[in-house]
Amino acid sequence: MALTPPAAAQAPDTAFTRLLKIMDDLRENCPWDKKQTLESLRHLTIEETYELSDAILSNDLNEIRKELGDVMLHLVFYARIASESNAFTITDVLNGICDKLITRHPHIYSDTEVNDEADVKRNWEKIKLKEGNKSVLGGVPASLPALVKASRIQEKARGIGFDWENKSQVWEKVEEEMQEFRDEFNAEDDTMIDKDRAESEFGDLMFSLINYARFININPEDALEKTNRKFIKRFQHLEKKAQENGKQLQDMTLAEMDVYWNEAKKM
Structure with a gap:
C-alpha cells in the first residue's frame, strides 16, 4: 500500500520534520535506500558537494537551492543510519554544532572582546586547542x-x-x-x-x-576553476569553428588554430 507523503511546510522547523519523515519512509521501504551505508554514501556526498560548488561558481541561485537540498538529504541520511546502531541521532548532530558555535563565539555569547575578524579567527584556533586539538x-x-x-x-x-x-x-x-x-x-x-x-x-x-x-x-581554487572554464569555452569554440570549416584540429597549424582562439577571446 502506498504511503501518504507528508504535506509541504511553510516554516523551517516543520519543513525539516517533513524531510526527516520522508527519510524514515525511504529507509524502511525503498530497496535502494535500505541498502545504503555510511561508506556507500560517501562518494555520492562528495559528488553532490562538487555539484553545489559548480552552481555557486555559476551564480545559479536556483541550482544552488536544489544542490543544498541534495546535500541536506545526505546529512539526514547519515544521521538516520547512525541512529539505527544508537551511535547518534540528528538531534545530537544539531545540538553538537549549536554547542560548538556558542563555545567558539565567546564575543557573542560571553564577555570576550574582539576588534576585528582576525581576532575572531585567533580565538577560534585557541579554543580548538583547548578542546584537545594537538596541532x-x-x-x-x-x-x-x-x-x-x-x-x-x-x-x-x-x-x-x-x-x-x-x-x-x-x-x-x-x-x-x-x-x-x-x-x-x-x-x-x-x-x-x-x-x-x-x-x-x-x-x-x-x-x-x-x-x-x-x-x-x-580564492586560488575559484580563480583556477574560472580559468579552467574560460579555457574550455575558448577551446570548444575552436573545435566548433574548425568543424564548420571542414577541418580537423590535428591537421591544422598552430597559427590556424590561433585565429579561432583569438576570436573566442573577444567573445
Whole structure:
C-alpha cells in the first residue's frame, strides 16, 4: 500500500520534520535506500558537494537551492543510519554544532572582546586547542585537494599569528621561489633536469602564489576553476569553428588554430 507523503511546510522547523519523515519512509521501504551505508554514501556526498560548488561558481541561485537540498538529504541520511546502531541521532548532530558555535563565539555569547575578524579567527584556533586539538593544523583534512589544503594550512597558521606582515614581503617570496624554480633548468633548451628538485621548487612556488592570493583576497581554487572554464569555452569554440570549416584540429597549424582562439577571446 502506498504511503501518504507528508504535506509541504511553510516554516523551517516543520519543513525539516517533513524531510526527516520522508527519510524514515525511504529507509524502511525503498530497496535502494535500505541498502545504503555510511561508506556507500560517501562518494555520492562528495559528488553532490562538487555539484553545489559548480552552481555557486555559476551564480545559479536556483541550482544552488536544489544542490543544498541534495546535500541536506545526505546529512539526514547519515544521521538516520547512525541512529539505527544508537551511535547518534540528528538531534545530537544539531545540538553538537549549536554547542560548538556558542563555545567558539565567546564575543557573542560571553564577555570576550574582539576588534576585528582576525581576532575572531585567533580565538577560534585557541579554543580548538583547548578542546584537545594537538596541532593548529590538525583540523585540515589529509584528503583535501592540494590547492585547497595549502589555502587552509596558511589560514590556520595565520589564525595564531604566524604570517607575513605585509603583501610586499609575500611577493618577494614569490619572486624568490620563481628564481629557485627557474634555476633548476634552462628554459631555453632541453637540458636534462633533476625532476625531484624541480618538482619541489615548483611546489614551493605554488605555495607562495597561494599565499599571495590570500593577502589580496583571491580564492586560488575559484580563480583556477574560472580559468579552467574560460579555457574550455575558448577551446570548444575552436573545435566548433574548425568543424564548420571542414577541418580537423590535428591537421591544422598552430597559427590556424590561433585565429579561432583569438576570436573566442573577444567573445
